[in-house]
Amino acid sequence: MKIVADENMPYVEALFADLGEVVMVDGRTLTQAQVKDADVLLVRSVTKVNKSLLDGCDRLKFVGSATIGMDHLDLDYLKQRGIFCTNAPGCNAVAVGEYVFNAMLELARRFHSPLKGKTVGIVGAGNTGTALQKCLEAYGVKTLLNDPLLEQSGDDREFVSLDELVERCDVISLHVPLTRDGEHPTHYLFDKARLNALAEDTWLLNCCRGEVIDNRALIEVKQQRSDLKLVLDVWEGEPLPLPELVPLVEIATPHIAGYSLEGKARGTFMLYQALMAQLGKQVDKSLSSLLPPLWSHQLSPLSVPDEKALLCLVRLVYDLRDDDELFRQRFQNDKGFDLMRKNHKHRREFSALMLANTAGSDVDWLFELGFSGVGL
Ligand SMILES: NC(=O)C1=CN([C@@H]2O[C@H](COP(=O)(O)OP(=O)(O)OC[C@H]3O[C@@H](n4cnc5c(N)ncnc54)[C@H](O)[C@@H]3O)[C@@H](O)[C@H]2O)C=CC1
Numbered sequence: 584m585k586i587v588a589d590e591n592m593p594y595v596e597a598l599f600a601d602l603g604e605v606v607m608v609d610g611r612t613l614t615q616a617q618v619k620d621a622d623v624l625l626v627r628s629v630t631k632v633n634k635s636l637l638d639g640c641d642r643l644k645f646v647g648s649a650t651i652g653m654d655h656l657d658l659d660y661l662k663q664r665g666i667f668c669t670n671a672p673g674c675n676a677v678a679v680g681e682y683v684f685n686a687m688l689e690l691a692r693r694f695h696s697p698l699k700g701k702t703v704g705i706v707g708a709g710n711t712g713t714a715l716q717k718c719l720e721a722y723g724v725k726t727l728l729n730d731p732l733l734e735q736s737g738d739d740r741e742f743v744s745l746d747e748l749v750e751r752c753d754v755i756s757l758h759v760p761l762t763r764d765g766e767h768p769t770h771y772l773f774d775k776a777r778l779n780a781l782a783e784d785t786w787l788l789n790c791c792r793g794e795v796i797d798n799r800a801l802i803e804v805k806q807q808r809s810d811l812k813l814v815l816d817v818w819e820g821e822p823l824p825l826p827e828l829v830p831l832v833e834i835a836t837p838h839i840a841g842y843s844l845e846g847k848a849r850g851t852f853m854l855y856q857a858l859m860a861q862l863g864k865q866v867d868k869s870l871s872s873l874l875p876p877l878w879s880h881q882l883s884p885l886s887v888p889d890e891k892a893l894l895c896l897v898r899l900v901y902d903l904r905d906d907d908e909l910f911r912q913r914f915q916n917d918k919g920f921d922l923m924r925k926n927h928k929h930r931r932e933f934s935a936l937m938l939a940n941t942a943g944s945d946v947d948w949l950f951e952l953g954f955s956g957v958g959l
């Protein structure tokens with residue numbers, strides 16, 4: 584069996600080498616010739632899997648994407664060809680939730696405007712939106728949710744319309760798939776009119792897909808409105824963001840919100856499980872045996888952290904300012920965006936940090952936030 588896999592997918596050798604020949608490729612520039620004799624294709628979001636890539640790949644029986652988003656896969660074509668296709672829903676939800684929470688704490692500190700006390704609107708309340716909601720609620724921040732599809736499906740959380748969310752929220756974070764059809768398309772969901780409708784001093788964060796915001800309109804609006812604060816991890820036209828947009832953004836990163844080591848590993852592992860099921864084989868490897876152990880350091884908070892101390896704790900796990908700084912230096916270099924993603928130093932999730940000696944102090948909410956506790 585020949586398995587062609589994106590080189591940015593960790594643990595492929597460890598999980599798939601028993602099953603056949605593994606060939607690692609650059610997913611962005613993958614060609615038909617490289618996939619021609621593959622039985623299994625493992626991709627990430629940068630590979631468009633469609634007729635022009637797969638025409639003539641007669642042996643291909645399995646396509647797996649180690650991502651949540653599926654907008655790069657031509658599902659109708661794959662179905663028509665009878666090629667089994669799967670993704671990895673939820674694999675990097677915690678990573679995205681923690682990234683966004685982290686970014687909000689950074690904005691709060693930078694603009695002397697505490698996160699506690701604000702109302703945060705979450706547009707799209709699926710895996711990543713819910714992971715963010717969990718962090719915010721652990722910290723005691725009020726959230727409003729907008730998700731017409733979940734609302735219609737009977738999800739028992741409370742939902743508001745997008746107009747109401749925009750009107751009532753101090754902070755808005757986007758967590759929708761990129762869709763162009765159906766009753767609730769998300770392409771340019773934040774167009775010029777909606778951007779203009781944002782309340783004064785709104786913080787707008789986008790970690791889902793660049794095209795959910797009209798980026799040219801965003802430049803025009805932001806040039807008129809210095810009160811708006813932006814965090815963008817995703818960009819229209821990746822890997823070449825509009826160069827005028829980057830300096831207008833407070834925190835700018837190259838589509839790495841989901842890049843925790845745990846998140847990426849879960850993505851590969853879910854594809855391994857799916858392939859084993861397709862082959863009728865027993866899963867004989869475990870995710871925990873692949874991941875490095877939790878950090879051996881244990882931290883003992885002596886008192887309940889205030890927002891500044893919480894940010895220090897969060898920065899200890901992942902200092903978002905490093906990626907922002909590097910991105911500004913490199914995004915215009917040849918392949919700068921993709922190289923930064925390829926060489927991204929995997930961050931751990933909050934759970935990698937153990938908090939000890941907390942008995943008696945009122946810090947249970949830190950465990951709700953995701954940190955591990957000794958003996959928990
Ligand atoms: N920056 C990054 O590294 C990452 C980006 N993503 C992106 O984020 C998207 C969301 O990820 P998940 O939360 O895991 O997906 P999900 O499928 O679990 O949740 C998406 C939610 O959005 C809702 N939705 C769809 N259209 C909507 C609309 N018009 N208005 C409001 N809600 C709407 C859906 O009902 C669903 O509940 C992915 O599709 C992917 O494109 C995901 C992971 C990492």
Ligand SMILES: O=C(O)C(=O)[C@H](O)COP(=O)(O)O
Pocket residue numbers: 591626627628629649650651652653675838841842
């Ligand atoms: O899961 C998704 O959807 C994502 O956006 C991925 O985290 C993006 O990472 P790559 O697949 O582009 O490496």
